[in-house]
Amino acid sequence: MRCLVIRHAPAESGPPDAERALSAAGVSLLRQVRGALQALVPDIGVIAHSPLRRARETATLLAEVFAVPTQETATLAPGGLDDLLPWLAGQAGAVALVGHEDDLSYWVCHMLTGEAGRFFHFERAAACLLEFRGPLRPGAAELRWLLGPEHLVRMARR
Numbered sequence: 123m124r125c126l127v128i129r130h131a132p133a134e135s136g137p138p139d140a141e142r143a144l145s146a147a148g149v150s151l152l153r154q155v156r157g158a159l160q161a162l163v164p165d166i167g168v169i170a171h172s173p174l175r176r177a178r179e180t181a182t183l184l185a186e187v188f189a190v191p192t193q194e195t196a197t198l199a200p201g202g203l204d205d206l207l208p209w210l211a212g213q214a215g216a217v218a219l220v221g222h223e224d225d226l227s228y229w230v231c232h233m234l235t236g237e238a239g240r241f242f243h244f245e246r247a248a249a250c251l252l253e254f255r256g257p258l259r260p261g262a263a264e265l266r267w268l269l270g271p272e273h274l275v276r277m278a279r280r
Contacts, residue, residue: 124217127218
């Protein structure tokens with residue numbers, strides 16, 4: 123299984139947190155990077171996202187270029203990643219996950235090392251590709267790439 127992990131694009135500030143929309147700059151940035159993501163991982167079957175508005179809007183903009191459905195899942199909400207592996211086990215092929223920091227970086231690092239903690243931080247609109255060649259379990263993932271939005275923008279402009 124391949125897992126494209128994406129932090130939502132920049133959002134507006136202000137409460138309530140769950141209803142924060144993507145900012146105009148965030149929408150613009152995501153429109154610039156999404157083509158590069160689609161070129162890197164063209165076979166995504168579904169784009170799962172957190173119930174929070176900014177993640178839902180990010181997933182919707184990505185779905186326009188991937189031409190796949192989006193699926194809301196509470197497992198991608200802040201604090202919900204403990205249930206993500208069982209959810210992933212029910213999926214087939216390549217899946218995109220749109221969520222939030224600090225949860226995403228902790229989850230990715232746990233999948234790579236099997237240990238708690240993290241060794242990097244996802245920028246907004248950054249992404250990485252994990253590959254699981256066997257059972258989905260902590261420590262079993264391989265990192266194929268990790269790219270910030272500035273790198274994805276450059277790739278999209280080529």
